[in-house]
Amino acid sequence: MTRTYVKSVDVGEFPAVRRAFQVTRCNQCTDAPCVTACPTEAMHKRPDGIVDFDKSICIGCKACMAACPYDAIFINPEDHSAEKCNMCAHRLDVGLEPACVTVCPTQAILVGDMNDPTSKVAQAVKRHPVTVRRPEKETGPGVFYLGAHQATLDPLGATRPEGGLYAWSTQGAPDPQLVPSGHPDGARSSAAALLSYDIPHHAPWGWRVSLYTWTKSIASGAFLLAIALALTGLLGWGGEVTRYVAPLVALVFLAITGVLLIWDLKHPFRF
Secondary structure (H helix, E strand, O other), X not given: OOOOEEEEEEEEEOOEEEEEEEEEOOOOOOOOHHHHHOOOOOEEEOOOOOEEEOHHHOXXXXXXXXXXXXXXXXXXXXXXXEEOOOXXXXXXXXXXXXXXXXXXXXXXXXOOOOOOOOOHHHHHHHHOOEEOOOHHHOOOOOOOEEOOOHHHHOOOOOEOOHHHEOOOOEOOOOOOOEEOXXXXXXXXXXXXXXXXXXXXXXXXXXXXXXXXXXXXXXHHHHHHHHHHHHHOOOOOOOOHHHHHHHHHHHHHHHHHHHHHHHHHOOOHHHO
């Protein structure tokens, strides 16, 4: 349950080996899919471009978690609301830098206004080749990596260690619900890359979501099937199946879908 975490990958083969690091966090997207997916506008974009969240209206549906291509959002186990890195917006509002920038001993993290050509961030992006994570998603990420290795940027770029044995820890073994990154079969990167440290995550959805997508399909399918059969002449428009049975089946399974959906929410009483 971390807003920001560091992933490390060992790249190459002995004796030519290096360890590559990547700071993983919310990418403060220009076109943020989590904002689009959120049904209550708990995830919202501030005028300054920061993607922030309002815990007081979050219903815990986890739609934002599914929409985010950067695995940057989690449900806080204490208040059951969605949470992520918001660039310490409360500190920026009073003229302070984000906490990670303040404590970093090597100034590896820079935060600034990309629209200000005099800012360090704008100058670094302009003068040096930088990369972003998941550019194919076209989210317009606001986090740029200088000197990052592709094996760290790609979630499947490095091989997942056998038995969950990492450089400094054992991950995933105590809880089968934990999902580590890394390719289980082999590195997708052209370099020999082994994931040496990462933060595993819980799968956001369980059996209730799988079941309610199934019941929702039955609800719509029962209604559409009756209409299709009526259009082909196999059923009469005024028959009991078309007028009563199909709509009743659809309504019953739609009601079951609603119960499962609300049951899966972390804040069901806010629904």
